Amino acid sequence: MMNAVKLLGLFALVPLALAIDRDIAEPLTVPGAFIVEFADGHDATKFRRQAPGFDTRLDLDFELFKGMSIQLHNTDNADEAAASLASLSGVKSIWPVTVVPPPNPEVHIIPGADSESLRRGGGNSSEVPYSTHVMTQVDKMHAKGITGKGIKIAIVDTGIDYEHPLLGGCFGEGCLIESGYDLVGDNYNGTNQPVPDADPMDNCFGHGTHVAGIIAAEDNELGFRGAAPGVRIAAYRVFGCDGGVSTDVLVAAFNRAYEEGADIITASIGANFGWSSAPWAIAASRIVEKGVPCTLSAGNDGSEGLFHSQSAAIGKGVTSVASFQNTKLPLSLLESFETIDDGPRTAFPYDACGGDNFDGVARPLWAVGFNTTSDDDACYPLPDDTPDLSEYHVLVRRATCGPFDQAENLIAKGARSIIVYETGLDTSCIYVANMNDVEAAAMVPKEIGEAWVEALAGGANITVELISRDQATPIVYTQDGGPTAGAASFLTSWGPSYEMEASPKIGAPGGNILSTYPRALGNYAVFSGTSMACPFAAAAFALVAEARGTREPAVIENLLTSTAKAQRFQQVRNGEAVFQDFLAPPLQQGAGLIQVYDAAYGTTMSLEPSNLSFNDTDNFVESRSFTLTNHGSKQVTYRVSHVPTHSFYALPENRRLPSRYPTQSQPEHGDVVFSASELTIPAGKSATVEVTASPPEGLDANRYALWSGYIALNGSDGTSLSLSYHGLVGSLHNAVAIDEDNTYLTVSTGESACPNRIYTLPPHGIIVDAWDKPLPQLYANLYWGTAKMTGELVRLSNTTQSNETGESIGQLAGFPVQWASRGFWTWVWYGRLSDGQYAPVGRYKIVVKALRIFGDESKDEDWQVVETMPFRIRYEE
Numbered sequence: 001m002m003n004a005v006k007l008l009g010l011f012a013l014v015p016l017a018l019a020i021d022r023d024i025a026e027p028l029t030v031p032g033a034f035i036v037e038f039a040d041g042h043d044a045t046k047f048r049r050q051a052p053g054f055d056t057r058l059d060l061d062f063e064l065f066k067g068m069s070i071q072l073h074n075t076d077n078a079d080e081a082a083a084s085l086a087s088l089s090g091v092k093s094i095w096p097v098t099v100v101p102p103p104n105p106e107v108h109i110i111p112g113a114d115s116e117s118l119r120r121g122g123g124n125s126s127e128v129p130y131s132t133h134v135m136t137q138v139d140k141m142h143a144k145g146i147t148g149k150g151i152k153i154a155i156v157d158t159g160i161d162y163e164h165p166l167l168g169g170c171f172g173e174g175c176l177i178e179s180g181y182d183l184v185g186d187n188y189n190g191t192n193q194p195v196p197d198a199d200p201m202d203n204c205f206g207h208g209t210h211v212a213g214i215i216a217a218e219d220n221e222l223g224f225r226g227a228a229p230g231v232r233i234a235a236y237r238v239f240g241c242d243g244g245v246s247t248d249v250l251v252a253a254f255n256r257a258y259e260e261g262a263d264i265i266t267a268s269i270g271a272n273f274g275w276s277s278a279p280w281a282i283a284a285s286r287i288v289e290k291g292v293p294c295t296l297s298a299g300n301d302g303s304e305g306l307f308h309s310q311s312a313a314i315g316k317g318v319t320s321v322a323s324f325q326n327t328k329l330p331l332s333l334l335e336s337f338e339t340i341d342d343g344p345r346t347a348f349p350y351d352a353c354g355g356d357n358f359d360g361v362a363r364p365l366w367a368v369g370f371n372t373t374s375d376d377d378a379c380y381p382l383p384d385d386t387p388d389l390s391e392y393h394v395l396v397r398r399a400t401c402g403p404f405d406q407a408e409n410l411i412a413k414g415a416r417s418i419i420v421y422e423t424g425l426d427t428s429c430i431y432v433a434n435m436n437d438v439e440a441a442a443m444v445p446k447e448i449g450e451a452w453v454e455a456l457a458g459g460a461n462i463t464v465e466l467i468s469r470d471q472a473t474p475i476v477y478t479q480d481g482g483p484t485a486g487a488a489s490f491l492t493s494w495g496p497s498y499e500m501e502a503s504p505k506i507g508a509p510g511g512n513i514l515s516t517y518p519r520a521l522g523n524y525a526v527f528s529g530t531s532m533a534c535p536f537a538a539a540a541f542a543l544v545a546e547a548r549g550t551r552e553p554a555v556i557e558n559l560l561t562s563t564a565k566a567q568r569f570q571q572v573r574n575g576e577a578v579f580q581d582f583l584a585p586p587l588q589q590g591a592g593l594i595q596v597y598d599a600a601y602g603t604t605m606s607l608e609p610s611n612l613s614f615n616d617t618d619n620f621v622e623s624r625s626f627t628l629t630n631h632g633s634k635q636v637t638y639r640v641s642h643v644p645t646h647s648f649y650a651l652p653e654n655r656r657l658p659s660r661y662p663t664q665s666q667p668e669h670g671d672v673v674f675s676a677s678e679l680t681i682p683a684g685k686s687a688t689v690e691v692t693a694s695p696p697e698g699l700d701a702n703r704y705a706l707w708s709g710y711i712a713l714n715g716s717d718g719t720s721l722s723l724s725y726h727g728l729v730g731s732l733h734n735a736v737a738i739d740e741d742n743t744y745l746t747v748s749t750g751e752s753a754c755p756n757r758i759y760t761l762p763p764h765g766i767i768v769d770a771w772d773k774p775l776p777q778l779y780a781n782l783y784w785g786t787a788k789m790t791g792e793l794v795r796l797s798n799t800t801q802s803n804e805t806g807e808s809i810g811q812l813a814g815f816p817v818q819w820a821s822r823g824f825w826t827w828v829w830y831g832r833l834s835d836g837q838y839a840p841v842g843r844y845k846i847v848v849k850a851l852r853i854f855g856d857e858s859k860d861e862d863w864q865v866v867e868t869m870p871f872r873i874r875y876e877e
């Protein structure tokens with residue numbers, strides 16, 4: 001098998017800021033680096049003898065993965081070299097080493113907090129149940145004494161600050177963080193050589209420390225605690241202080257964790273949207289097959305729309321985890337003081353949003369308006385009778401016109417200190433402090449702002465002191481989760497895969513999660529993302545494993561998916577998040593929010609499989625079946641029913657580009673008919689139900705309508721189980737993958753290109769600044785991912801003719817691209833071909849081809865083709 005992808009090297013990537021609403025799909029490969037897997041009986045020594053000319057990056061000498069990663073000395077002809085390595089008898093597979101970017105949760109670090117001064121706003125934490133545990137029944141597991149005892153969870157991440165007082169305070173035997181390894185070292189950035197050492201301290205990023213706290217933080221005054229505090233943890237650090245992680249390091253980390261006795265492996269890491277073929281996903285799948293569950297975050301690209309699952313989360317057997325919003329909203333804030341009329345001076349929480357010229361001087365508070373539901377406070381110039389605002393702290397409600405317009409209108413009346421109070425949906429800071437004379441900007445929570453407005457409306461005088469960031473006491477202020485409380489997070493990346501596999505699998509709390517953070521970076525932080533949901537799911541596996549006495553990944557996963565609670569869909573309308581009257585589709589929330597107690601104790605049934613894919617229109621499978629097995633001692637009768645949800649269009653009307661956050665729901669749904677609507681299953685017996693589906697009618701197949709829903713099973717013993725299904729109206733094979741209008745050749749300096757332009761390329765092997773030197777630059781915009789994209793250089797005659805054809809003289813360096821994500825791809829071309837040769841002087845065109853989804857490489861009609869205008873090249877002497 002041969003999967004060579006190479007995009008860097010002489011074929012340099014030029015970062016671009018395009019006025020197009022797409023992200024540039026990053027070509028993330030390490031030039032000249034490959035992962036080689038040996039055939040049986042082969043090893044590194046034999047391989048070195050067979051194939052000289054490389055350095056070893058990593059030895060991948062594991063029970064489940066025998067191979068190595070290599071760095072070729074000569075990166076010029078890397079693709080050709082890889083092809084010849086692949087043909088060696090000792091080589092089973094070879095893949096390019098790709099780079100997975102660091103995780104990207106939304107981060108809110110608690111300013112300047114240390115464990116002494118930090119306290120919790122609004123009550124004594126140890127008396128309150130912890131919200132994420134209540135949402136998922138983890139509190140009920142803890143009440144039964146189930147904490148994940150005897151189970152070792154490996155966390156593959158940025159390392160862990162094991163000296164954090166809530167994470168055991170030490171490293172090694174007898175400590176919570178019992179073992180681990182730093183596979184990369186501080187200076188590693190994803191493309192250079194990793195330098196391992198024995199110490200997995202999280203000394204730069206903090207992400208892994210946050211993840212570890214979600215699993216096992218000790219109880220504390222701030223009110224959060226780990227979901228499985230009885231486990232032991234092994235920390236595998238795979239990120240340096242900057243950049244991403246290469247897939248060879250991930251293969252090594254997972255296999256090392258497996259061999260060092262991990263019972264569960266969790267990694268909140270991923271990339272490669274929409275495809276499951278990667279050595280790392282394969283490595284994870286093998287580990288799951290050996291009985292060790294792997295939980296992976298589904299990704300935080302919900303805004304990218306459907307078909308955006310990330311790898312390795314979509315690897316076979318791997319558990320991909322969606323995020324749900326915490327029902328509480330912990331805010332990391334500072335404390336200042338207010339006085340109402342002659343009342344006492346009392347503390348209130350606020351966030352300093354830049355400027356920070358809070359002198360602590362008491363000033364009266366003046367509110368723009370007394371309407372606590374208005375959405376346009378200070379969106380227009382203020383009336384003439386507005387007082388001089390320079391002597392006040394000005395209170396304004398967050399408005400749809402945005403903080404800058406608001407600030408502008410307030411500044412016009414002299415405002416120097418602006419306090420925005422929140423609407424409950426968005427609690428991020430407002431950064432207006434650098435505008436004109438604004439000296440300080442602050443944010444206060446909804447309840448505080450509303451209480452102030454009410455008091456002012458009633459004629460009270462409020463005096464507010466704003467203490468500067470350095471002087472103020474940090475507090476964690478927990479408020480109600482607001483309108484998104486308990487919802488499936490908007491940020492979770494949606495499935496399915498391009499091959500119509502369901503993803504994500506299950507959901508866990510990931511939005512607005514307070515947890516541990518490295519001591520050097522502030523001790524505590526609030527993060528949001530599937531990165532937070534993923535370790536929670538790993539903890540849930542540990543709890544179910546302890547309670548059920550099984551470690552079998554498929555068994556635990558089935559228990560978690562079949563008992564999960566599906567949530568209603570939520571949509572943002574006019575800035576407000578509103579629950580709809582239909583369920584969120586499984587392609588967003590998986591089976592739903594995990595209910596750990598029900599999974600551990602609630603049922604004696606197993607339900608297989610966990611989902612049914614009816615595939616797209618071309619590959620429609622009319623009927624699928626599932627099997628229920630009664631492992632209990634009593635007969636149970638189940639009623640089978642259908643809970644459809646709305647269909648979702650992948651494409652907006654009249655556009656070929658998948659929509660941003662999928663809001664295009666349609667009430668139409670598919671129908672399913674069961675071979676039996678009631679099942680009586682004696683103890684120890686199984687029953688199989690055939691599900692015959694018909695896709696919804698009246699939907700526009702050109703927009704790709706994803707239809708889905710749940711099959712509910714209500715048992716006479718009071719249990720309720722479910723499984724999800726999905727299908728697609730539309731032909732993925734016919735999807736237009738490549739955008740003809742946005743796949744073209746231009747000039748790297750930004751000049752416009754015209755046909756037959758002559759590009760003077762630098763001498764062979766010389767890289768120049770493509771912003772300064774006009775080089776050919778190829779763009780390819782992919783509407784959908786493609787399993788393979790080629791770029792052929794076609795030789796034309798020297799004189800211009802109409803409808804020109806010519807001979808391909810090979811692929812440009814960097815092609816073919818395998819498993820390409822959708823988005824904008826771009827290359828600056830120096831004349832080099834994929835075999836390392838340089839194209840001769842002459843006249844050419846480039847022919848870009850994208851393989852259709854489910855297409856057959858050998859058939860011409862399965863490729864979409866776009867040609868560039870003709871151009872000429874010559875080389876500098």
Ligand SMILES: *[C@@H]1O[C@H](CO)[C@@H](O)[C@H](O)[C@H]1NC(C)=O
Nearest residue numbers: 119123124125126127128221
């Ligand atoms: C919080 O409550 C617990 C249990 O009632 C008690 O032991 C602890 O002292 C209280 N902490 C504070 C700061 O009041």
Ligand SMILES: *[C@@H]1O[C@H](CO)[C@@H](O)[C@H](O)[C@H]1NC(C)=O
Nearest residue numbers: 187188189190191192193243
């Ligand atoms: C990684 O670091 C190396 C030096 O060790 C540097 O040459 C390379 O450009 C860096 N890569 C990235 C992506 O920052």
Ligand SMILES: *[C@@H]1O[C@H](CO)[C@@H](O)[C@H](O)[C@H]1NC(C)=O
Nearest residue numbers: 370371372373374375376377
């Ligand atoms: C407050 O603002 C909302 C939203 O603009 C509006 O619907 C409502 O009528 C206003 N209330 C008052 C009392 O003006």
Ligand SMILES: *[C@@H]1O[C@H](CO)[C@@H](O)[C@H](O)[C@H]1NC(C)=O
Nearest residue numbers: 340341342458459460461462
């Ligand atoms: C608020 O302050 C104003 C001006 O200082 C004063 O006239 C008024 O009586 C005060 N109102 C209350 C309720 O104290």
Ligand SMILES: *[C@@H]1O[C@H](CO)[C@@H](O)[C@H](O)[C@H]1NC(C)=O
Nearest residue numbers: 499500501613615616619854
């Ligand atoms: C859908 O059909 C295609 C083509 O037969 C197949 O390759 C793919 O695996 C199917 N997907 C699922 C989830 O069954």
Ligand SMILES: *[C@@H]1O[C@H](CO)[C@@H](O)[C@H](O)[C@H]1NC(C)=O
Nearest residue numbers: 317502503504505609610611
């Ligand atoms: C869906 O079911 C298939 C088996 O048919 C299974 O391999 C896959 O892991 C399941 N995916 C999800 C998201 O449950």
Ligand SMILES: *[C@@H]1O[C@H](CO)[C@@H](O)[C@H](O)[C@H]1NC(C)=O
Nearest residue numbers: 639640641712713714719720
């Ligand atoms: C099955 O149980 C679920 C959850 O308890 C409930 O919402 C649903 O209405 C029940 N369905 C039927 C058909 O009884």
Ligand SMILES: *[C@@H]1O[C@H](CO)[C@@H](O)[C@H](O)[C@H]1NC(C)=O
Nearest residue numbers: 795796797798840841842843
């Ligand atoms: C085009 O011109 C170049 C030199 O100008 C020459 O090397 C090449 O052979 C010519 N190609 C054709 C197809 O005539």
Ligand SMILES: *[C@@H]1O[C@H](CO)[C@@H](O)[C@H](O)[C@H]1NC(C)=O
Nearest residue numbers: 800801802803804805865867
């Ligand atoms: C060029 O090719 C197109 C499509 O193959 C054809 O319609 C057109 O008539 C051709 N033009 C000439 C000048 O041959």
